[in-house]
Structures are given as structure tokens and as C-alpha cells.
Amino acid sequence: MSPTSLTPPLTLLQRLDLALRCMTPFVITLLLALVPVLPLHLPHEIDLVPAFTLMAVFYWTVYRPDLMPASAVFAIGVIQDFAAGAPLGITSLILLGTHGVVLGQRRLFVGKPFAMAWAGFLLTDAAATAVSWAFASLLAGEPLALGQSLLQFVVTLVTFPILAWFFVTTHRRVLARV
Amino acid sequence: MKARTEAVFRFAAPLKAAMARFAFLSLVAASFALMLLGKAEVVVVERVRMALLDVLAPVFGVISQPAEAVAGAVGEVGQVVHVYQENRQLREQVARLEQWQEAARRLDTENQALRALLNFRAGPETRQVTGRVMGDSGGAFVRSILVAAGAEQGVAKGQAAMTGEGLVGRVSEVGERSARVLLITDLNSRIPVVIERSRERAVLAGDNTARPRLLYLSPDARLSPGDRVSTSGHGGALPPGLPIGVVAEVGERGVLIQPYADWARLDYVRLLDYGLTGILPSLPAPPPAKSSRK
Structure with missing residues (x-):
């Protein structure tokens, strides 16, 4: 039943190596949460960056849900909101929602062509955009301008393949035998 | 031994799933709670924000430099393209601003003289x-x-x-x-x-x-x-x-x-x-x- 009984016990270094490898998805996502805050000196009109954490949570929930537990998702959302000075709680709610829904549907994506995952991400991105806009408007007490949200939706969708390629590479290099 | 492990698994699996679901729902509830706390501008939240700002500050100090370098390099390429046009514009602007500087100096002297006359107390x-x-x-x-x-x-x-x-x-x-x-x-x-x-x-x-x-x-x-x-x-x-x-x-x-x-x-x-x-x-x-x- 348990595969560990067939393999010899791990040395300390091997355990450490394994632990670090297992933490990779979380650490990458955490760093991605800080990227939006970097001064990129963009013009004010397009001063937004793709929702990197949404992509990361989507990818790792689909392909390695064991390494992206709900608690990690929550922590990433909270840290992102604090770092950006954004209204608290919205990002963690969005990311948790994504995690919860995707976890139930991941069989649709695992082992299927990338287009399928991209289509799934389109729906996720759309839902996340709508929900975050709704909550941000609710907290602000007035409907917010939709332009920025829509732009972010598109930018996020378009950058997803690039980030996904990066995740796949990491996945193969670091987590191949984990 | 094998039968016992299987029994444990049969019992543990649903329990683990229930625990996971409970944890998930608690985290969702925690997100809502955070939203309310943030909206209410509770002192604790502000303290945490400040503390986290200090923790993150050195991190940003380090990672913002390569980001700035990249942004700077991209900007420089753009600047080279426009350098002639920009130079001409700047010359015109300098000529215009020199007139303004002249005006400002004159007004400053006048202002100081008038303030002295009125015994004006500065802010x-x-x-x-x-x-x-x-x-x-x-x-x-x-x-x-x-x-x-x-x-x-x-x-x-x-x-x-x-x-x-x-x-x-x-x-x-x-x-x-x-x-x-x-x-x-x-x-x-x-x-x-x-x-x-x-x-x-x-x-x-x-x-x-x-x-x-x-x-x-x-x-x-x-x-x-x-x-x-x-x-x-x-x-x-x-x-x-x-x-x-x-x-x-x-x-x-x-x-x-x-x-x-x-x-x-x-x-x-x-x-x-x-x-x-x-x-x-x-x-x-x-x-x-x-x-x-x-």
C-alpha cells in the first residue's frame, strides 16, 4: 500500500533536498505575489501587471495539488494584499476560490493538451476578475471603473502561456522525482 | 499488517477529506473576516501593515534594483531614438524657462521688499x-x-x-x-x-x-x-x-x-x-x- 516501505530510508541531506523541492511551488508563487509591487515605471494608464499568483495557484493546483495546499494559497493571498496595500482579504478569497474549484475539476486538465488548460484558465480568470471587481466595489461603496479590471483580465490571459512554460520547466527540473 | 494498514486508510481517508474541507472553509471565512477587519480599519491591522512594510522594505530594496535596471535599459533605447527631437525641444524649453527665471527673480526681490515693508510673518x-x-x-x-x-x-x-x-x-x-x-x-x-x-x-x-x-x-x-x-x-x-x-x-x-x-x-x-x-x-x-x- 505505502510505497515508502519499499525504498531505503532517506538521509538527512536527502530529506532536506526533498523538503526544499516540495516548497518550490509555494516559494515561486510567493515571489510572484511581490512582483506587482516592483517599480516598473509604467505609464499610469497601463500600470498593472498580470495576476501572476492566479496563474501559479491554477497551475500548481491542477498539476501538484499536494504541494499547493489551501493554507499556502491563503497565506499567499494575504501577503499579496498587504504588500500591494490593497483591500485585505480579496486576493486570498479569489485564490482560495480558484483552488477549491480547480481541485474538483483537475481531471479535465491533467494529461490533456495545453489548450484545454488555457481554456480552463480563461474561465478562472474571468470569474476571478468579476468577483474581485464586485468585492472591491462593495468595499469601496461604489461601482469602480471596469477598464482596469478588463485590461488586467486580458493581460493575465495572454501571459498565461509564458508563465505556464516557466512552471512546466520548473516542474520537470525540480519536481521530476518528488 | 497489510489488512491493518488498509483498515486505517479506509477510516482515515474520509476523515482527512472532511478535515481538508473544514480547513478550506475556515480559510474562506478568514478571508471574509480579513475583509471586514481591513474595512473597519482596526488598529491591529494597521500595526501589522506597518510591521510588514518594514519586513518587506529590504526585500524590495534588493529586488527592485534589477527591475529598475531593466526598465532603465528599455527606456534608454527609446531615448536614443528620440534624442535629437528631445534636444531641440529642451533647447526651446530652456529659452522659455530662462525668461521665467528672470521673472521669478524679479518677483522674488519685489516680494521680499514688500514683505519687509509689511513686516510679514512667514509660515x-x-x-x-x-x-x-x-x-x-x-x-x-x-x-x-x-x-x-x-x-x-x-x-x-x-x-x-x-x-x-x-x-x-x-x-x-x-x-x-x-x-x-x-x-x-x-x-x-x-x-x-x-x-x-x-x-x-x-x-x-x-x-x-x-x-x-x-x-x-x-x-x-x-x-x-x-x-x-x-x-x-x-x-x-x-x-x-x-x-x-x-x-x-x-x-x-x-x-x-x-x-x-x-x-x-x-x-x-x-x-x-x-x-x-x-x-x-x-x-x-x-x-x-x-x-x-x-
Whole structure:
């Protein structure tokens, strides 16, 4: 039943190596949460960056849900909101929602062509955009301008393949035998 | 042995699933709780924000440098293309500004002479701290920047943040070595302003777009594009006369202001300390003006 009984016990270094490898998805996502805050000196009109954490949570929930537990998702959302000075709680709610829904549907994506995952991400991105806009408007007490949200939706969708390629590479290099 | 393990698994699997579901739902509830706490502006949340600002400040200090280098390199390539045109424009501008400098010197001398005649008492001394911009918020719902100067350098909540061009915002959170500046374009920014030409008063309100709008303008106010807008000093939050921008558009969508500040080149900001407490700091008894900000 348990595969560990067939393999010899791990040395300390091997355990450490394994632990670090297992933490990779979380650490990458955490760093991605800080990227939006970097001064990129963009013009004010397009001063937004793709929702990197949404992509990361989507990818790792689909392909390695064991390494992206709900608690990690929550922590990433909270840290992102604090770092950006954004209204608290919205990002963690969005990311948790994504995690919860995707976890139930991941069989649709695992082992299927990338287009399928991209289509799934389109729906996720759309839902996340709508929900975050709704909550941000609710907290602000007035409907917010939709332009920025829509732009972010598109930018996020378009950058997803690039980030996904990066995740796949990491996945193969670091987590191949984990 | 094998049978026993299987039995344990049969019992443990549903239990584990139930635990996971419970944990998930608790985290969702925690997110909602955070939303309410953040909205209610609980002191604890503010403390945590400040503490985290200080933890994150060195991290941003390090990782913002390669990001700036990349942005700088991209910008330089663009600049090389436009260098001739820009040079010509700058020459014209220098010629124009030299005339203004002449005028300013003359007015300054005259002003000082008149002040001496009237025995004028100057306003309170200004102290200023300049800080490097080490982060901005790329979210769709918030417009703020992180500045590498904090309480240790004398930064306090409510101080005005300026670039060479004009007002960019107000200090909203202060850590030991870092501070967050709420930009005038942020949804929560409300700044009492005055139209310089007509002395009409209004409130400049951000809406997360590049051009904030004027609120509470009297209906018979006459404005035209190009009118300069500066702080009025009402409410005691900011000193009067800080330049903000010009009227860009008077139309159905209201009066839009084009700020002087160049958002794409926000590298350093000056934080001005006028010794004004105003409406922003958490006073023991908040004045009624605070509720109207929301």
C-alpha cells in the first residue's frame, strides 16, 4: 500500500533536498505575489501587471495539488494584499476560490493538451476578475471603473502561456522525482 | 499488517477529506473576516501593515534594483531614438524657462521688499525628507507607492509627497524605515483644492484612473481646460499652494484634472513636513470631517 516501505530510508541531506523541492511551488508563487509591487515605471494608464499568483495557484493546483495546499494559497493571498496595500482579504478569497474549484475539476486538465488548460484558465480568470471587481466595489461603496479590471483580465490571459512554460520547466527540473 | 494498514486508510481517508474541507472553509471565512477587519480599519491591522512594510522594505530594496535596471535599459533605447527631437525641444524649453527665471527673480526681490515693508510673518518652517520609490502597486484597485523613508527619518502620516512637478499623494502608512504614499489618483484619495485663476474651491477625488476628478464644485463655477489646480489648505491636512495639475477636460464625466506628476518617472519623492496634523492621524477623538472622507 505505502510505497515508502519499499525504498531505503532517506538521509538527512536527502530529506532536506526533498523538503526544499516540495516548497518550490509555494516559494515561486510567493515571489510572484511581490512582483506587482516592483517599480516598473509604467505609464499610469497601463500600470498593472498580470495576476501572476492566479496563474501559479491554477497551475500548481491542477498539476501538484499536494504541494499547493489551501493554507499556502491563503497565506499567499494575504501577503499579496498587504504588500500591494490593497483591500485585505480579496486576493486570498479569489485564490482560495480558484483552488477549491480547480481541485474538483483537475481531471479535465491533467494529461490533456495545453489548450484545454488555457481554456480552463480563461474561465478562472474571468470569474476571478468579476468577483474581485464586485468585492472591491462593495468595499469601496461604489461601482469602480471596469477598464482596469478588463485590461488586467486580458493581460493575465495572454501571459498565461509564458508563465505556464516557466512552471512546466520548473516542474520537470525540480519536481521530476518528488 | 497489510489488512491493518488498509483498515486505517479506509477510516482515515474520509476523515482527512472532511478535515481538508473544514480547513478550506475556515480559510474562506478568514478571508471574509480579513475583509471586514481591513474595512473597519482596526488598529491591529494597521500595526501589522506597518510591521510588514518594514519586513518587506529590504526585500524590495534588493529586488527592485534589477527591475529598475531593466526598465532603465528599455527606456534608454527609446531615448536614443528620440534624442535629437528631445534636444531641440529642451533647447526651446530652456529659452522659455530662462525668461521665467528672470521673472521669478524679479518677483522674488519685489516680494521680499514688500514683505519687509509689511513686516510679514512667514509660515511655519518646512522640513523635507527625500525618499527613493521602491515599489508601486500594480493592482487594478489601488494606487500607492512605497518610499524608502520612514519614522526614523521623520516621516509621519499625512505628510505631502511631491515630485519636482507637483503633488503626488499623501503618506498613508509609516513603518520604521519605509512609508506608503496614497497617490492622488487612488479611489480613497480626497484632497481639498482651489482653482488658481478663479479661487473656486473643490475636492480632488481619485478614481484609480490617471486623471482624478473634482467633486463638490459649485454649479456656477466657470472652468476651462488649462486652469491650474493647487491645494487649498482647507481641513488642515496639507499646506495651501502645492501645485497639483491642470484642468484637462470639462464635460459630462465631470471635471478631470491632469496631474503635473509624471507617473512613469516616479523615482524619488519629497515628503514635506509642515507640522500640520490635520484630519489624517489617529487622534483620540476623530473630528467629524473624517466620516465625509469615506
